[in-house]
Amino acid sequence: MIRKLLIANRGEIACRIIKTARRLGVATVAVYSDADADALHVQLADEAIRLGPPPAKDSYLDADRVLAAARRTGADAIHPGYGFLSENAGFCRACEQAGIIFVGPPASAIEAMGSKSAAKRIMEEAGVPLVPGYHGENQQPALLQEHAREIGYPVLLKAAAGGGGKGMRRVDDPGEFHSALDAAKREAMNAFGDDLMLLERYVVSPRHVEIQVFCDQQGNGVYLFERDCSVQRRHQKVVEEAPAPGLTPELRDEMGQAALRAAHAIGYEGAGTVEFLLDADGSFYFMEMNTRLQVEHPVTEMISGQDLVAWQLAVAAGEPLPKRQEQLAIDGHAFEVRIYAEDPDNNFLPATGTLVRHRPPVDSESVRVDTGVQSGDEISVHYDPMIAKLICHGRNRREALAKLDRALGQYQIAGLRHNIDFLRRVINQQDFVAGRVTTHFIEDHESELLQAERALTALQCAGIAAYLHERERRDLRAAAPAEDPGSPWHCGDNWRSGLPARRRHNIDIHGRHVGLETEVVDGAVSWCCEALGEAGRGEIRLLPGSELALVDGRRMGFSCVDTAEGGAVFVGDCQVEFRVLPPDLGEAGQHAGGLEAPMNGTVIALLVEAGSAVEADQPLLVMEAMKMEHTLRAPSAGVVQQYLCAEGDLVDGGSLLIDFDSGEPA
Template sequence: MFTKILIANRGEIACRVARTARRLGIKTVAVYSTADAKAEHVKACDEAYWIGEAPAAESYLHGDKILAIAKLSGAQAIHPGYGFLSENAGFAESCKAAGVVFIGPPTQAIIAMGLKSESKRLMTEAKVPLVPGYHGADQAIDLLREQSQTIGYPQLIKASAGGGGKGMRVVKSFDEFDAALASAKREAISSFGNDAVLIERYLQKPRHVELQVFADTLGNVVHVFERDCSVQRRHQKVIEEAPAPQMTPELRHAMGQAAINAAKAIGYVGAGTVEFLLDQSGEFFFMEMNTRLQVEHPVTEMISGQDLVEWQLRVANGEPLPLTQEQLKINGHAFEARVYAETPERDFLPSTGRVSTLIAPETNDFVRIDTGIRQGDEVSMFYDPMIAKLIVWGQDRTQALQRLQEALSKYYIGGLNTNLEFLGNLARSADFAAGDVHTGFIEQHMAELFPEPSTPPDEVFAAALWCELDHTQARASKAQRQTLDPCSPWAIADAWRMNQASIDPFEFQVGEALYSIQGMQRNGTYYLKLATGEKPLSGERIQGDEWQIVLGQKTLRIKIIQSGNTWLVFWNNKVWHLNLHDPVHEADDQGVHGGGLTAPMAGTVLDVMVKVGDQVKAGDALMVMVAMKMEHTIAAPKEGIVQEIYFQVGDQVKDGDTLLSLE
C-alpha cells in the first residue's frame, strides 16, 4: 500500500480522502490556493503546499505545479477527488509519465467518457440503451438547427465535454434554440475548454438513477447498487438516496448489468458512475459516465458498509476488489442532502461571505456530515458553493427520512444565505416522502417548497422574549454592580413605571414582518401578551443552549441561540430567526432603485450585450455574470434606454454593486 499520497483538491472531499488515508496509516499532502491558506483541508493533512492564487485556473487546475509538489513531497500517488483535474486525461497521462500513480481510471477511459458524443458511440456498440438524439461531431450551426427540428421539443442541449449541469439548456420550442445554443456553448467553453454539444429528446418526468461501478486491474467489475439523484436544481443534484425508491430486483439487475457492460466496454479501472434516465414506462437510457468518485458516494457507503475511498486506494495499488458482486448486500436506506451557500428563492443564486455561526446536528452511526467548512471560514466566489453534505441512514426509507428531517431541523449556518430551510421543506414534502421523485420535482412543487412566510408560533415568541429578557437583566445587573451607588433606583434597569404596570415591550422582525409583543409582571408572575391572548411565562436554562420554557400550561424543551442581534429558535422542525428590531438602525433598502440594476451575487462579468444609448425591452439580456461555476443573465426589468455601464467583461463585482442604469 502507498505510504504517502497527495490530494489534488480542496474542501470536504479533500478532508474525506484524508480521513480514510489516516485510518489506513497513509500520510497525506494537501495543496491550497491563497484563498484556502487557513482552510480545513490544510489542517486535515500531514503536509500542505501553496500552489497559486485563488482562481482555480491559477491553482487547483495547474497540473504541472501539483505534480512538482508530489515529487517534492515524496507522494507516490495523487487522489484527484472530484471536479478540477479528476477527469483530465492530460493530467492522468502526465502522472503516469512522471511515475506517480493517478488514483483514477486509465487515460483511455477518461477520454472515451469525457466526450459525450464518443461515449454514446461506444455505448451503442456495447448495446447500452441511449436517449434518441444527435451525438455527432459535426457542430455546424445549420446542422444543429436541422437536428433540433428533427428531434422535436422539448429537448436538451448538453455540453459534450462536461457534466455537473454546466453547458446544459432545456429548449421548449425552435424559437428558443439559437439563444439556448449560444448560452450552452459559451458556458461549455468557459467550463471545459470545448464548446461541442449534443442534443437529445427531453424526457417528461424521468428519474435520474445512477449505478456505482468498481473495476480492478485484474478484470473484475462490480456495481455497488444504485442511487436516485432525481431531485435537482439547475441540473445539479440536491438530495440523493440509495437504494432508489420503488426499484424492483429485476430492474436493478438490468441496470446493473448495463452499467457493468459500459465499464467493460472502455476497459475501466477504479470508481465510476454510470448515469441513466429512467422513464415512467420503465425504460432506461444511458446518459453519461463519470470517471471519478461522485459527490454522493456516501449514501452508497452507508447502505453497503464499504469505504469507497479505501477501495480506490487498493485498486490503484494493484489489489483485487475487496468483494465480489455476490458478497455485496444492501442494508437499510440512506439520504444525502447537499448544503449550499445560495439563495433558493432567487433561483438558487450562489451566496458568499463568512460563516459567522455554524450549528450542526450531532453525528453518530446514523448521521454523518462531510464538510470542509468551520465557523469563521469564508465562502468565496472562486469555488463551488457547497458547504457540506448531510448523510443519514435508517433501517428503511421511512426511518431514514425521519432522521433527515430531524437533522435538518437542528442545522443552522449564519452569515450568508443557505438552502437549509429549503432542504427542510423538501424533506417534509408528502410526494417526496412517497418516493414520487423525478427531475422536475422542484419546479412542480414550487408552492410547497417556497411557502409564503408564516407567523411564528407562540412558543417561538415566548422563547425569544424570555431569553432576551434574561440577557437584558444579566447585562443590567452587571452594569448595576459597576456603579458607585448600586442601591440607587436609577441603577436598577427593570420595567418599573410610576402608577403603571411594569411592561417590557419588544418588537421582533421575522423576514419582512414586524411583531410587537409585551411581557409584564403582575403579582409576582410574569405574563406574555400576544395576539392570541395573555399567558404566564417562565423559564430556566437546562444546559448550554437548551432551555425549559413554561408557557401557560405547556412546558417545552427548546434550543435557543443568540447570534448578534438575532435569536435563533429551533422549534417545530425549523430554525426561526427573530431579529430584535431597532428602528434607529434600520437599514435602507438597497435593491433596484432609481433605474439602477444591481448584481444579484458576487462574481465576474462574462459578457455585456448592450452599449450606452441602446433601447431595450423588458426581459432583454443586458449582461452575463459568472460565479461559483454558475452563469446568470441580468435582464432588463422594464423598457428603457441604457444610460451608464459601470463594469466591463472580466471585471469582478460584489453582491449589490450597481451594474448599469436605465432611463
C-alpha cells in the same frame, strides 16, 4: 501499497479522504489556496502545501503546481477527489509520467468518457441503451437546429465536455433554439474550455438513476447498486437516496449489468458512476459516465457497508477488488442531502459570507456529516457553496427519512442564507414521502416548496423575543459603570419604578418586516406579533445554565448567536435568522433607478447597448459566480442609461451595475 497520499482537492471530500487514509495508516498531504489557508482539510492533514491565489485556475486547477507539491513532499499517489482535476486526462497522464499513482481510471478511460458525443458512440457499440439524439462534430447552428427538428421538441442541449448541469439548456420551441445554443456554448466554454454541443430528445418525466461501478486492474468489475438522484435544481442534485424506490431486483440487475458493460468497454479501473434516465415504463437510457468518485457516494457506502475511498486506494495500489458481486448485498435505506449556502427563495442564488455558526448533528452509526468547514470559516465566491452533506441510514425508507428530518432539525447554521428549511419541505412533501419523484419534482411542486420560505411561526417569534431580551441584558451589563456596578439602571432584569416596560422591535426576516412587542415579568418574556393574528402571542422563559427554554410551558432546546446585522435563534427544531431594524426604516438602502449585483462575482456579458430601450424582464447583464451564470433582467420597460461596470470586472454583492430609467413618472 500507498504510503503517502496527496489530496488534490479541498472541502468535505478532502477531509473524507484524509480520514480514511489515516485509518489505513497512509500519510496525507493537503494542498490549499490562499482562501483555504486555515481550512479544515489543511488542519487535518499531516502536511500542507500552498498552491497559489484563490481562483481555482491559479491553484487547484494548476496541474504543474499540484505535481510539484507531490514531488516536494515525496507523495507516491494523488487522489483528485471530485471536480477540479479529477477528470482531467492530461493530469492523469502527467502523473503516470512522473511515476506517481493517480487514484482513478487510466487516462484513456477519462478521454473516452470526457466527450459526451464520443461516449455515446462507445456505448452504442457496447449495447448500452441511448436516448435518440445527435452526437456529431459538425456544430453549424443551422445543422444543429435541423437535427433538433428531426429529434422533436423539447430537446436538450448538452456540453459534450460538461457535467454538473453546466452548458445545459432545455429548448421547447424552435424560436428559442439559437439563443439557448449561444448561452449553453458560452457557459460550456467558461466552465470547460470547450463549447462542443450534443442534442438529445428530452425525456419528459424521467427519473435520474445512477449505478456505482468498481473495476480493478485485473479486469474484475462489480456494481454496488443504484442511487436515485431525481430531485434536482438547475441540474444539480439536491437529494440522493439508495436504493431507488420501486426498482425491482430484475431491473436493478439489468441496469447494473449495462453499467458494467459501459465500464469494461473503456478498460475502466477504480470507482465510476454510470448515469441513466429511467422512464416511467421501465426503459432506461445512458446519459453519461462520471470517471471519478461522486458527491453522493456515502449513500452507497451506507447500504453496502463498504468504504469506497478505501476501495479506491486498494485498487490504485494494484490490489484486486475486496468483494465479488455475489458478496455484495443491500442493507436498509439511506438518504443524502446537500447543505448549501444559497437562497432557495431567490432562484437558489448562492450566498457568501462568514459562517458564524456551524453546528451539525452528532455523528452516529446512522447519521453522518461530511463537511470541510467549521464555525468562523468564509464561504467565498471562488468555490462551490456546499457547506456539508448530511447522510442518514435506516432499516427501511420510512425510518431513514424520519432520521433525516430529525437531523435537519438539529442542524444549526448562522451567518448566511442556507437551504435547510427548504430541504425539510422537500423530504416531507407527500409525493416525495411516497417515492413519486422525477427530475421535475421541484418545478412541479414549486409553490409548495418555495413559497413557504416566507412563513413565520410562533416558535420563531418566541425565540426572537428571548434573544432580544438577552441582548438587552447583556448590553446593559456591559455598560454598567465600574464605580457603581450594582446600579439598578444596569441590572438588565427589566426593573422599572413603575409598570414593566413594553418594547416594540422592528424585525426583518429575509425581506419581510415584522413588528414584535415584548414585555418581561419575573424573568419570563411575553411577546405579541400582530402578523400572526390570534396565534401571535405567547411566553418564553430561558432556563439558566443550559441551552433550554420553556415556551408556553413546553421544555425545548434554545440557543442563539449574534450575526453581522442581527441574530440567529434555534428553538426546538426551528431556526430563524433576522435583522433588527431602526424604528423608521423609510427608504434607506433602496437604489432608485439602479440594478445591483445580487452577490460577489464576475461580469461576463453586457447584453444591450447603453441608451437602449428594453422591455420588462429583458436580459441586460450576465454574471458568473460560484461556477454558475446569473442574469440581471429589466424590472420593467425602460432605458439602460449606462453600465457602471465592464465585462471582466469583479464586483461586490450590492454594488450598482446598471443605471436604469423605468420611464415611470416621479
